[in-house]
Amino acid sequence: MMTVFSGYVIEKRLVPSSTSFVIVPLVSIILALLVGAVFLVLSGHNFWEVYKVMFAGAFGSIYGITETIVKAIPLTITGLGVALAFRMQLWNIGGEGQLYMGAFAATWVALNFSDAEEWWVLPLMITLGMLAGGLWALVPAIPRAIWGVNEIITTLMLNYVAIFWVDYLVYGPWKDPNGYNFPLTAPFSPAAILPVLGHSRIHAGLFFGLFIALLFYIIIYHTRWGYEIRVCGESPDAARYAGININKNILLVMFVSGAVCGLAGMAEVSGIAHRLQHGLSTGYGYTAIIIAWLSRLHPFVIIVVAFLFGALQVGGYIVQTSGIPSSMVAMLQGLLLFFVLGGELLTNYRIARKTPAYSSGDDAS
Amino acid sequence: MSNKSWRLISVFILVLLISLAAAGCGGGGIDENKNEVEKLKVGFVYIGSVKDGGWSQAHDEGRQYLEKELPYVDASDYVENVPESPGDAERVITQLAEQGNKIIFTTSFGYMDPTINVAKNYPDVTFLHCSGYKTAENVGAYFGRMYQARYLSGLVAGKATVSNIIGYVAAMPIPEVIRGINAFTLGVKKVNPEAKVKVVWTNTWIDPSAAKRAAEALLDAGADVITQHQDSPAPQQAAQAAGKLGIGYNSDMSKAAPKAVMTSPIWNWGPYYVETVKAIKEGTWDSTPKCASLTYWGGLEDGVVGLAPFGPMVPDEVKQLVEQEKQRIISGAWDVFTGPIKDQKGEVRIADGKRMTDEEMLNMNWFVEGVEGTIPAPK
């Protein structure tokens, strides 16, 4: 417990009140917009116009909505991936790297079987992409399981390794021979490209996201394995007591978590980029962490929150055309995050009058 | 608690009042716009910030020039800091088209495929992509012969170096950058056959800290003049901090490092943008590639590229030499890549008196003699 100022303390709520789930984020967003409005007005902008354009950019047209969905696809998939690990209190910060490794393996298939106009190219890309992401996540999972090595640091560091590995490939061995030396692989053949929805850029990755959300929901709440994951996450001591093999679950959960992030990478190269390139992801694996957290790790909520984050990014660029510098947009996005995360704290904690003595005997600090 | 919450509430009320007042003022502005005559809307997409002091700023200065010169143009729609990631670029370009822009300039190589993709859906919009090699009915590819200005700056550097090691902080091993390095080296070697140009890749256009580290590594390796192909003045600042000299790029970088910068090869897009927009409006423009794969590839003669004013440390003798060479290029009598030119292995790649074609220059993927560095090659 920490003291804020004399007489009051911030206490953890035993059970967050149910209404706060909806009200607190809403109030947080309104507060962020209000504070943002002050900054916009101070820098001589019409905040109402800015918000209108931002909203219209993301939701105001069919195109805006489809693009928001396009942006939400990798966010949903990686969000689901890291959320599974978070369930077990495995802090997989490596979604970004696992995404890149998935993209790498999928590209390997696409480049090596570029002549094969066969039905099996895409399934093979999916399989190998997931396998690569999963194995990449196992690298930090093994030392975590055996020696208790902190996975936050190892997963984070492996992100850089994966990104630099892909950079090495696109700048070197995998560079498109017809690409004027630019850091891009050759474009994929049609057999290696995910089908899209109508004339939009929404690709089959959307269904990956929806399917995995449903699958995870069933696994977590309705299967024995999911039950084990929940017990391990809530209380490792109880898990050990119940005879649950924690190490096995660490490996399994990290593998699946990484595999799902790898699938996001596969979907991004095959559905959007149609080739591997430098800067494939704009930090999806990191944004996924915030999304998972805000969604309280619930698979269906992740879809919704990822969509909202997609909207925030889509709306963010378009609002520049009303004369808002991109730094201002970044500030607005930052404010929204700051307030929503701050509000999150409020749902779990409350301010209470300090009692003269704590009633629990063992916490004497 | 009550005290605190009152303070909080009063702040909210204040914020609300300010916001409402501002909304009132803004409302009038929107109506005025609607009453104006329909203007020709021109949009721009930038990889960096319009204040980056480099590549994107140079394009944005061109945009401002365009707005000033052609009163019927509304070029207020520009989007900065757009990543080259496939997800974002394509959407931003589409949204510019959706907002009624009839001409859209996309100013980074990575926007090439997205531009082509979007152009298919908007046949009545003209797209102009800078630095790529793909064109279409309504997509033009434009660029400037920066290598000419690079060559001139090489003359300055070659005269200035004492250690005979010149450092070059390069972005990515693509033909544009390689061509610049080669042209610069040819300039250096013309006045100083002993000098070497060391190249370090940063693999990024905009990362001032990476650029600074690369420059410091080159300074450690004995370089006493630092030049660069980056979107920030960080390498010149590193040179100034080490008491060494430098040559900028993109725009006049003497403000960022006045003691170091001797000159900078710079872009001047304004006149080209004005000419192009006029031609499109009048229907005289077409996208046919005229210089190899490019619709437009202007050089010193058009003023699209040039040198920024010299710093006080540059002797008059050098200034005269630069002017002389510049006139030689403008006259068309000679161009930078005219043989004999040897590659790093000492083999003659361009025979005596032969001029490289535009096609060859746009595909350049080898270093001339005098460059120390490697180009990663596909397998």
Place this chain on the structure above:
Amino acid sequence: MTAPYLVELKNITKRFPGVVANDGVDFNVRKGEIHVLLGENGSGKSTLMSVLAGLYRPDKGEIVVDGTRRVFRSPRDAIKAGIGMIHQHFKLIDSLTVAENVILGDDSTPPVLRLQDIQRKLEELSKKYGLHINPSSMVWQLSLGEKQRVEIVKMLYRGSRVLVLDEPTAVLTPQETHELFHILREMAKAGRGIVLITHKMQEVMEIADRVTVLRRGKVVATLTREQINRRELAWLMVGRDVVIQYKKKGSPGNKKVLEVDNVHCLSDLGRPCLKGVSFTVHSGEIFGIAGVAGNGQRELAEVITGLRPVTGGKIMIDGIDTTGLSPRQIIDRRVAYVPDDRLGTGLVPGLSAVDNFMLKSYRQSVLRRGPLLNKRAAYQNSRELVKQFEIQISSLDAPVKLMSGGNLQRLLLAREITSEPLLLVAVYPIRGLDIKATQSVHNILLQQRDKGVAILLISEDLDELFKLSDRIGVIYDGRITGIMPAEMTDVEEVGLLMMGSAGTGEMAT
């Protein structure tokens, strides 16, 4: 004006919901003395010292320091008044140096640090009392004994004249204990007052100038050094009215369900913990383990249930060697376990009652439907158990952390018993429960015994042990120091054994 006492607690009363932890307690510390506070777990020692250290505010009574009445609003006030508390769990930051730890949280530290001055002062203090501490070493490099000395020097640095040490020897090796006592004597000689909380007889005899014995929140006696005698102390500490034993149906069976043979294991800190424990529990028998907390009870239970590796010896359950088997394999051998950490080990705090009911049975076919869990069966099972065991519950879906202690224990027992165990290991099953809840837990245990289950009951409550047990074994310092049929022994004998004093033969009266 000089007061006779450095500090004086007068008529202190402190109530917690349902318990009076201190009831009109008088306690004082003289200049230059070592005053031992003796008592069983739950006798109110820690509460009393927390009052003295400013952690709790007493409901009644006053604190007098140097003849002046004081009110402590926080530990800070107590430290300012010269009272320093050294807890069992050190409050040090590993990544900082000793000196940095010492000034941490000290109000008198100037905003601009002069570490050399502080280090010099610490060196002086260290030399004066023979603490052997290097102020610039990093805390993570120190042994437990050294860390404890850092806590001491921290209090000395802050000007504490009264030092309270809460079971300081629990984590120390014999050598370290010896050194610590030497330091304490030096400090007393220098005019400081020392309060030592312990329940080891040996330590009382070795170091105490005076002893105050607490029992059930009240002072039963304060004795001077000359008045101290082992038997007297043991009786004062545990002595009470004769306990009424529950009626036993029949006698234990002859089937050996649990055989523990010369078992060794290590503590969490990697020190030898169990040092050769042997006993047997038969079917239909309650075998009670008495002992002061921290003598290896928890570890014993963990060794039997497979949660802690055995470093020597053998464990047989139902005639089969289970040494080194996994917890899951032991669960499958029909061993039920009620751990001391009810909420966190025995139950998952954040999960619902339904989820907690199936913690051990979720793998069984009843709760399976293909790859999925049969939620309907789980709910039905939960509803039945809630009814059968009279568990008060607002919703089967609410996290169990919201439930009261008694209900939690019934939930836990209900789950463990429905597995129809051969052996039930119960550790401190009534800790923190009120009388009614205690009764219902005891009834459940007796029913199980009558059904033929072998029960290993580990408890610190002698009343409970005498009421329920068929035989009682006493554990002290990782060894069983005596095993006796419950009706052939008395609390006095068990109490002495618990404090590590003398063998049974010598004590027989």
